[in-house]
Amino acid sequence: MEPLGYRQLSPDRLDATFAALADPTRRAILARLASGEASVTELAEPFAMSQPAISKHLKVLERAGLISRGRDAQRRPRRLEAKPLAEATDWLERYRQMLERNFQRLDALLDEMKLDQRNTKRKRHGHTKP
């Protein structure tokens, strides 16, 4: 409906972030990592998925900068990187504000239309003062 200067507003990084977020499994992984770092095995547990499948999702998240690898060389735990997510949310917030500004303009227009309608009715009923 409304336009969005997408290419203008959004750097490639946002693109990668949103692409990574467009998958429910990856969002679930991020939600899990929000409560602390976890190994690939631990991350695979709640999903009916093989470890390679989970690893594939982790690669996408890593490329988008949404997760990184912890120090423990054996467990190779993944952890959440908050910054790209915050950037994406900021962008969405600006976007929501833009839509809301549209609707606030509509609010004002509707007030004007209500007033016009009332005035027309009043005229019709002969209540207007000269």
Place this chain on the structure above:
Amino acid sequence: MLNNAGTLKLTTPSDREIAMTRVFNAPRKLVFDAWTKPELLKRWMIGPPGWSFVVCEIDLRVGGAYRYVWRGPDGMEMGMGGIHREIVRPERIVCTQLFDQDWTGGEAVGTLTFLEQAGKTTAINTVLYSSKEARDGALKSGMEQGMEAGYARLDELLASMEAA
């Protein structure tokens, strides 16, 4: 601002849909007009600061077309349009919609519903995409309805991050 009857709410009723709900402090007859008469629509559906609504044509008949074009500060244009499939004044409009850049993986179907209660109107704008991939594609490419599908999820995610 004082009469701002409600804030925008975005939901995902199904895998292929995104719904945008907003309450307006006016009867639906007026909301319907403001949404369907070009001279009125042009006054509010403008977009981000610096953008202008340069083409707004609406043939409000079943089978009639509409076409919108916006222009950005750098001269970039964004267009979209479609065909009206159903018009029930002042309750409901169903139309196809397709962006010139086709960010949404083919044609989507928009249903705009106006419910009136005690002089206030709830506008529900639902967009049905051709597939889940198309809807998620809208998310990926930054289309507004699509964005919001991820937004609700992000809210959850951020809430869980704060709790952690």
